[in-house]
Amino acid sequence: MYAVIRTGGKQYKVHEEQILKVEKLDGTEGSQVEFDDVLMYSDGETITLGSPKVENAAVKAHILEQGKDKKKLVFKYKRRKGFRRLKGHRQNYTEIKIESITV
Structure with missing residues (x-):
């Protein structure tokens, strides 16, 4: 079972118990977050596509x-x-950490 969610202007394919890094969200460590912007859902047999979102999915x-991530260097140079x-x-x-996918 997996889903495709949209957060921070990016799309992520997620499944339960997965750990991933996303753009900064409001909240403190240990708090619960819920993503309502589910674009696709699959239970292993059927695939449900949203237009643009899957209804009642979270x-x-x-x-x-x-x-903060590792430092990225930006170097500008004009010859x-x-x-x-x-x-x-x-x-x-x-x-x-993804806890549950519900439809």
């Missing part, structure tokens, strides 16, 4: 960790001009 998860810029960026994320 994915429940709880937050394991709020953190023969002496222009160089080096910046770093650390993206916020939320690590969640």
Whole structure:
């Protein structure tokens, strides 16, 4: 059994007991979150596609960790001009564990 959910402008294929990192969500560690934006659901035999969402479907998860990702370096360079810029960026994320998928 799995579902495809949309959060943070991205789509994720999730199944129960899965741990994944998503864009930062509001909430504290240990709190419950619910995703109503379920785009597809499969119970192993049949596949239900939403248009655009599956009606009365929800994915429940709880937050394991709020953190920052590894630093990504952004380097800008223009040849023969002496222009160089080096910046770093650390993206916020939320690590969640999928508890249940209900339809």
